[in-house]
Amino acid sequence: MKKILIVDDEKNIRTTMKMALDKQGYQVETAINGEEALRIFKDERHDVILLDLKLPGMSGIETLKEIMKINGQGPKPQVIIITAHGSIETAVEAMKAGAIDFIQKPFTPKEISNIVEGNINIQSGNFIEKDTTYDGLLIQIIEQIRQKKTRGTFPQIKQAISLAPQRPEGYNLLGVYYEKIGDRNAALKYYRASNAIDPTYKPAIENIDRAASMHPDKSVSLGEIHDETN
């Protein structure tokens, strides 16, 4: 059973989130602040952590960094950031510190269970390519998208992001994934995240331009690895 930790200073948010996730069959624990979260995580080593950025005392980012420190070389927990501030920039800082995704307040129980489900599969290891590098994963993902098998690439993209959350390519591909399945807003959100991580990363800029201005004839920019390495 997957273990989930919810860190939020708002009692009602904690309670409703726990209720929504309990129903999905996860083992859910809650923490009221950063310090408590670290204490619980030390013993339990949760698979997914839902972390509010704005916490009393120790901030969300500090908590995130401490969690990563405690975790050390163990299997990486999937940290999803909860933010009330809509700007991508705050989320990107957290991503650089090791978070894998973010969700913006206000959200619905459905949105919470979806984002947890989307990220937990990566941790479960079912689809994970063993002994692969970030670049190797990207090549596989791009190949699959080319063969019109975009739907199956989600876990690999998530894995790639969890391997190197500080690099823009993964988020760009996540944007491509959402664009292909028809969720333009989500696509734009991840293109922007990619662009915020590395403002010079061209495929993300091209994708933002295209997605925003509707050029149906233009193809998506996958950001081929050999392009980068050459």
Next chain:
Amino acid sequence: MKDNRFKPLLKWKILTANAVFLALIAIVFLWSLENLKKLGAASQEILQENYNSIIAAEKMIGSVERQDSISLILFSEYNPDLMNEFKENEREFFVWLKAASENVTIDGERKIVDDLSDHYKNYLDTFYQFMVAHYQRVNTDSRRHFYLNTLMAKFQKVRNSCIDLRNLNQNTMFKTSEQTKIITQKSRTSLTVISGIVLLIGIFLSLFFSHIFSKPVQEMTEALGEISQGNYDVKLDVKSTDEFGQLAAEFNKMTQKILLYQNLNIRQLITETKKNEAIINRIDDGIIVIDEECRITNINIKASNIFHVSQTEALNRHFLEVIREEDLFNDLKAVLSGNKRDYQWGEKTLEIDYDKKKNYFQYTITPLYMKKEPVLGAVILITDITKYKNLDKMKSEFVMAASHELRTPLTGVQMSINLLDERIKDKELKKLVNMVNEEINRLRNLIEDLLNLSKIESGQIPLNYEKCSLEETVNKALAILSNQIRKKGINVISSFKHVPLFYYDHEKIVWVIVNLVGNAIRYSPENSIIKVNGKILREDCYVTVEDRGGGINEKDIPRIFDRFFQSRDKEKQGGSGLGLSITREIIHAHKGAIWVESVEGSGSKFIFTLPLRLFEEEE
């Protein structure tokens, strides 16, 4: 320059007059010469008379000598013919004697003629006595004796008298001729000399008088020149009492009065100017006065502080040399060229570092012009709006923070109600829960719009200028609204004639068009038409969104872009009431304008403009 223009015309006139005078003298001179010539001719007449006398004397000598010869022959042998000839000569002699006596012209000539007449009569008497009394009786020798002793002496006397007469006349003639020559010569010389002297005197007098005449005129001209230069403190020396003197006296009176008047005026002007300067400098807004060539003619203390220049440095320099604010300058140029009659508040904001922090200023530009004349200049009034701007920023930040804070409880509400919804099976209760959900969604939209509006207002969402196609932007917006359009069966007609690609923020304009077309859809009847047009007018792109809805009440038009403004038609409400505010903020951020034209009952037409930026600009 000035001296060359004032030629002493009077002087030349006088000189011309004198020249006529001199010419007359010359004529007199020539006439004198002519008279002299005539005088010479008169002498010639005298000479002619002398010559006649000489001829007479010569003739008389001839006659008497002939008579002498005849008498000698007669004494030898009588011949009546000779006697007749003698008498003939006698007559002739008398003719010439008469001529000589009538032609007495010289002193002593009368006596000679009288003597001659006596001598000749004596000679004739002696001859005729002898011929009558003695000729028959005496012989040739006696006759010869008589001739030699008596008649010849008498003849000699006559002849000598004739010769005397001839010589006298000859001498006189010669003398007269010589004398005339000398006199003529002398006259010519003296006349020439005198004429020369007269000419010289004439020239000198002409120059002298012309100078005398023109001098006061010149002095007056110079004085007037001084006055026209603005120096009213000039005085002419009154030396004479003639017309010039009177004129100079009047002139002096006049300058004194002008001087007095001038001083009075200057004092008033100075007072006015000082008063105005004091007022302008005391005003807490910046004031700059510009002439028609964009030079600064006045700048108050506040304005000089705002632009970091000293007042004296800024004066009379070109606006751009002193104040490097392109936007302000462009507006100023538009006003000066007469394209824009007045420049009002709030259209543009200047950001200037002042007092070591960023300050915000708004300005008005008021053109200065007389009726229907080109613009003479402009007055720029610059107001510091930093305080208001800061207040506005604080407000935006507060609203933003509040919106953020609202999100957390809203999340709790939404989570709870959704979980509740999943567990409720009762239909009545489910209806209630759905209503709560709807209101939560509305609240969410409201919070999002508030946040966006605050962000745009406080400049936290910078514009992302890209070269875009207006057609694509509109199509994107229509794609977003496609569900609503389809549901109401609305036909959207769009046209974009000759609109080139230009720079604007594509996403934000999509937002604008979504807002405007979304409103149009909301207020349109089913199956009606909405028109979206784009066209270029001068330097702006005009976009219009026109519907066939109910239109807007005239009273509502000025408030339609206000926050939370809702139309009276409550049934059709549905937005947050912030859509048009956001739209306006986006258009203003693009430096464009937005307004609405509507007649209640026959639809509305929203128009916005975007500056046609064809090239990338530094923001």
